Amino acid sequence: MATMDAAAMSRRNDTSRPGEFELIARYFAPLAGEGAFNLLDDAALVSVTPGKSLAMTQDAIMAGVHFFPDDPPHTIAMKALRVNLSDLASKGATPKAFSLALGLHPDWTEAWVAEFAKGLADDCDAYGLSLSGGDTFLAPGGPVISITAWGEIDAANYKSRLGARPGDRLFVTGTIGNAALGLMIRRNDQRLVNLDGAAILYSLYLAPRPPVSFAPIIASHASASMDISDGFIGDLEKMARASDVDFEVSALKVPLSPQVRDAVGKHPELIHAALTGGDDYQCLFTVPPQRMDAFMADIASQSVQVTEVGIARPGDGKVGVAELSGNSIGSGKTSYSHF
Amino acid sequence: MATMDAAAMSRRNDTSRPGEFELIARYFAPLAGEGAFNLLDDAALVSVTPGKSLAMTQDAIMAGVHFFPDDPPHTIAMKALRVNLSDLASKGATPKAFSLALGLHPDWTEAWVAEFAKGLADDCDAYGLSLSGGDTFLAPGGPVISITAWGEIDAANYKSRLGARPGDRLFVTGTIGNAALGLMIRRNDQRLVNLDGAAILYSLYLAPRPPVSFAPIIASHASASMDISDGFIGDLEKMARASDVDFEVSALKVPLSPQVRDAVGKHPELIHAALTGGDDYQCLFTVPPQRMDAFMADIASQSVQVTEVGIARPGDGKVGVAELSGNSIGSGKTSYSHF
Secondary structure, three states: OEOOOOHHHHOOOOOOOOOHHHHHHHHHHHHEOOOOHHHOOEOEEEOOOOOOEEEEEEEEEEEOOOEOOOOOHHHHHHHHHHHHHHHHHHHOOOOOEEEEEEEEOOOOOHHHHHHHHHHHHHHHHHHOOEEEEEEEEEOOOOOEEEEEEEEEEOHHHOOOOOOOOOOOEEEEEOOOOHHHHHHHHHOOOOOOOOOOOHHHHHHHHHOOOOOHHHHHHHHHHOOEEEEEOOOHHHHHHHHHHHHOEEEEEEHHHOOOOHHHHHHHHHOOOHHHHHHHOOOOOEEEEEEOHHHHHHHHHHHOOOOOOEEEEEEEEEOOOOEEEEOOOOOEEOOOOOOOOOO | OEOOOOHHHHOOOOOOOOOHHHHHHHHHHHHEOOOOHHHOOEOEEEOOOOOOEEEEEEEEEEEOOOEOOOOOHHHHHHHHHHHHHHHHHHHOOOOOEEEEEEEEOOOOOHHHHHHHHHHHHHHHHHHOOEEEEEEEEEOOOOOEEEEEEEEEEOHHHOOOOOOOOOOOEEEEEOOOOHHHHHHHHHOOOOOOOOOOOHHHHHHHHHOOOOOHHHHHHHHHHOOEEEEEOOOHHHHHHHHHHHHOEEEEEEHHHOOOOHHHHHHHHHOOOHHHHHHHOOOOOEEEEEEOHHHHHHHHHHHOOOOOOEEEEEEEEEOOOOEEEEOOOOOEEOOOOOOOOOO
């Protein structure tokens, strides 16, 4: 509902914190867009351009599971939103608006909410989004944030993870493993805490940077696409199973940031964490051979890093990874590949 | 995302529970509808009939806040879904589909999930809904359930809570106060536990019964509409403020179930709980005088109970309630009326 209706909020007799309506009016109503009734109504009226469909996704993040309770509220908001934006980008959809269910810890402070809302506001500006509505409530064990985001798309251009065919080339956006190593830094891994790029890796754990601007290229050229949220290898296996193909991947081709490359250079075993850890929020997609020329022409004029990492083969859902040593390693049984 | 992507689930090494994919395939994929890719994809493709818009709402419920952790999973699911259906009904929209973010307590069992999914399945059948996707995750302090639901609507017929005008007549669907007294029964209120209708009131606390079939009549005739979730008086004040009118209400006209009437007969003070307690999930709406004939004709042929309870007057957001004793009582400062 567009009213962020937080009865439980106002039932607490805490005069040092704003009530639900003040909270919404002060921090969230400024983010409201068309059809959101300034967050005063029970729902939102979502208009859709004639001939278009919506790509819609809902992803939640929870304190102690997806982020640390003392992470900066600003980046918690960004992570909560961006884990949805990566889903939309991978479908070929440009995000338009979102709704927010915000479960606040019983000891929430106005400062926390202000910083959280600032994070959302910054991303609304950066990505051209508006808030359509939602809900606030008290969440013991929270904060917990559930966002539903959507964007318009031509139905024929929606790209699921089911469409890869043998011979299709496999690509990934951005670089892989930054957040996995960032989380290890947060956990004080002694191999990493003194790395030159530790702060950069940690910042990418706090707030991913999904390739939102890349959506039109996926819409135009991909045969299958998904975001990488649970680890590169594991998610590639999901695409292999969903599309009923095998993938051959060269680990040497998987794009790594200078920071991850540095870490792996010093501690080679970290490549496993980079390729199987989660929170990349990049796009993994396939391009049919006959689309390659047009695809290559299109990516030449945009800024998202794109790397070819493998190829689809006839099969039944397995992933073979040629490791750094050059050995091919089969997988397919577990949620990620064992090296 | 249509894949209910529960990385956290599979990271627990508990072989007695199904992994995320088994969980989704077994219990949630059977609820998947058009555009949901059998819950195998990151998002859903939502088609919209040309010329139509969507009414969209997102409401969450949390253990220990909106329900008791040991409530039946079947009714927890129904409550989680129906608190959204009442929002849509009040907007004049018939629900079509929903997505689900399901935060499971770390000690979740397969039996709990099976019962929860059964509740959703029963409501999908009852209301003609399908599941488009969502997310599962571990939620310390949970379960927490965030549902986003939508239905198609003619944009011109979307009814916000902002449109009431002086002279409009005020109506409510169903009966008021059942769930408030049901919650008091759950809390072992000695005035109520031995009431003949205690089980009925408690069941209405566990799973509300929003007037989903009434949506077309609201779409056709209402000038303003909202659902009653935080209590009849408090929500009426919200409508008064949003529409910038005053309301005059007769407490004697507010429809009560036989069970609440019985309870109030024995303990007259309970009328306050009935009129200010929450969880009614009925519709509160206004009808302009010139629509009254057509409105009365339309409600004659449908089954939802409708009661006229007051009238809008020129004003600035106050609610005056003629109490059972006949005295008029002003309000407007707090989130509910003090009697």
